[in-house]
Amino acid sequence: MFEYRQVLVRMRQGDSDRDIARGGLMGRKKLTTVRREALALGWLDPAQPLPDDATIAGVFGRTPHLPHTCVSTVEPFREQVSKWAAAGVQGTTIHAALQRNHGYTGGYDSVKRMLWRLAAERGVPATTILDFEIADAAQVDFGAGPVLTVNGMSLKTWIFVMTLCWSRHQYAEVVLDQTVETWLACHRRAFEWFGGCPNRIIIDNAKCAIIKACRYDPAAQRSYAGLAEGYGFRIDACPPRDPQKKGIVESGVKYIKKSFVPLREFRDQADANRQLREWVMQEAGTRTHGTTQEQPLMRFTIEKPLLMPLPDVPPVLSVWEDVKLHRDGHVVYRYARYSAPYALVGKQLWLKATDTVIQLFHRHELVATHPRQPRGGRHTVRDHQPPEAQAWLEHDPQWCLARAKEIGPSCHGVILALFNDAVLINLRGAQGIVRLHRKVGDQRLEAACARALAFNSPKYSTVKGILDKGLESEALPQPAAANANTYLSGGRFGRDLHSLMIH
Template sequence: MTNRRFELFEYRQVLVRMRQGDSDRDIARSGLMGRKKLTAVRRVASERGLLDPGQPLPDDAVIAGVFGRTPHLPSTCVSTLEPFREQIRDWHDAGVQGTTIHHALKRNHGYTGSYSAVRRILLGLRAERGVPATTILEFAPGEAAQVDFGAGPVLAHESGAQIKTWFFVMTLCWSRHQYVELVLDQTVETWLACHRRAFEWLGGCPGRVIIDNAKCAITRACMYSPEVQRSYAALAEGYGFRIDACPPHDPQKKGIVESGVKYVKKSFVPLRTFRDLTDANRQLREWIMQQASTREHGTTREQPLARFAIEKPLLTTLPDVAPVLAVWSEVKVHTDGHVVYKKALYSVPFTLVGKSLWLKSTDTIVQLFHQHELIATHPRLRKPGDRHTVRDHQPPAAQAWLEHDPQWCLARAKEIGPSCHALVLAMFNDTVLVNLRGAQGIVRMREKFGDQRLDAACERALAFASPKYRTVKTILDKGLDSQPGAASAQTSTAPADTYLNGGRFGRDLHSLLLH
């Protein structure tokens, strides 16, 4: 009891009783102070004239000055770590653990003291820093909701693999009624879809949504001007709520949902089994309505569901047509004229190769924008590696190659003349070369030489058993198309199908050996 610290009101009561004539034994018997302490107090009070009943009892400031505890003198013992105090302070401010600091001092500075010395100096530094004060945030009904992700249970897949899950939790700040869903990822698509289902579950939308700085919502965390993910900003505009991002590394600003996530983990997950994700979410909905929202909340001391009955009419009414959930991504056009999104490829006009575009993806379509102008629309592809190419997006040479197929070449050759048609058929009958470009080049010659000359050149090429692009071009360049054909070409007007089946120009091995 010798080290007991007496409060000011106890000194005052002792002085009153001494002024009334009570002995130290009587006062000690009441339990106010021990007789040894009372003797010291009576001596000091007599010296200061505080026991004179004719004088008014001094105020608390005077009594505190006389009997207040005398501060301890600074210890004369100097810590062996005093030369390293500033270094230890820097490490402590950086969040380095005490044991790590102790090992670093031993390793780098030859320190031979114990860890207890490190612990004592760290306690002193923490006392200097003080305890930060917090502020309780008050919310009106319907004003705000807080949203967060939390680690969920590991589910067993039918293949035997373990699937990691997360809880999506949205808690109304006033009523504490919440929406909880178990999901498999934290992508932008999941984030947006969970918001929609949460608003539909609550039957309305709060005025603002308080979040942390998850990448699916905030692309650049900043205390004063955070940058919101474009997809999330569009959802907020569609539903009419405002986004309130917490300052970086300050989760206390959304402490309501932080507590909600802990409550879900500790109250819902233990002693439960889940067949799959669907079964887990079914149990979650039942748990919310039958336990979580019907309990007496530790802060409000009311049932969240009962308070929600008051808050629900004050939520913003949901739009008649729900906003389209669209994910915006910035993509770059590759040299093949395609962009990649979710491992699928989508074409854009070839003139945009190397440029950055905005891609808007929904469940059904993918749209691409350049400087706010829609330039391409594709169906949404789901299988990695799939490609959707619009022919008009390709360069002219590629379009010509794709559009001018063998059937197109044959149709144009037939318009030119029978010899041209027969020569193109013979080219396509080649068993080694495709000859598509050669056939395209022959048909294109009509623009320079005309149908009559081109058909005559093809006739001469057939007469010399050379159905090739180079042969026809040489004949036209040298003007040989107007000369009569060789004597061996008297049967050059054979039916076209003979060139297809190798009749005129096809010879078997026996005939080749004889000649």
């Protein structure tokens, strides 16, 4: 409208279309149209005031509300294309799908123009600038880090970044993973770097921090909630798919990736972190920030005294995980196994892991404590095993021999004979014979073992059969009794025809 008003003013002053076109305001063909309309409306009379912009726009302005004279070839598929575009499908994929599924024969440029029109119809959502009080908040995020080459192997890394929202001073660290342990440890080192803790930490919905992403009712990871309680900060999770809510740290991550990472060489992780700390203090912290127009370190000198003080004793970094007690009586955590009472087999337990200790809870009751094991390790408490397993583990050959010796020499002889077998181990048979004393007593068991030796049958089934039939009280054949010591010494016992016929 400014250009139209300038043209009308010059026409009212008597300038020709040639002179006006020479000034670059408008072409001669368009000036002819403007002069014709202005004369018809009486706008070139110097005695009359110029019309306002709305009136001029009504005559010369564009009319976007008028329908297009050319209908796009994509128009029949507008609704489907709109759904795909809203879902984030790129234009080339939409064009290929139209050709493949709908027989579309138009070009990609038609699809691209349709996407532009749809975007214009949707409009650009308006946002607002978030203001933060001093020492109120910090934002946290991970970004892709440099690839390290260690011993000929390439290691992918990430960069943990925590930025104070008011001063823009930041803590950054190169890490090898995004596990809960790394997440918690980086928070502790960041608070120690700042010398204090902000009131709240703004994060996205990373799995190491949030187990349920929700706009209204997010659920924090139990380990992270424990850390927040220990340091006194509150967790402020961004709504799902809305990273602009933590745009300060997002910009900080991009700044590190573009300014620090390129054109640098790193020997290992420690060297990368050393260079990163120097860069934060010497370059990033001393630059004039584009938003605050002040140096982050200068503003940090004001913010630091207002941060929450750190606790005298740092809270223990502990990771909580929901685990299941398997049939073997063990849970698995970080490829190591830990036992729990056998009565809880099949139930879900809470596992609390620190750097040195593993604790297991059932319904908030502590049921087991173990020293932390390396990958592939196992720690088993014998009392956690079922009674049968405990008996098997505790009643070894030495226990069986010692207990048999207490019962009597014949029982001891039977157990020795079982363990002297060159083919079978016979541990369960020996345990079974020794346990028979609970039912029949030492005297009957000793007599039954003596009879089994007399008949050269030192077996559990023989001793058990003698006791069941009550044969232990019968007299032993003399030759068998006379040669019992010979059997125990390893010789072979033989009986005469008379004893065979009797028994």
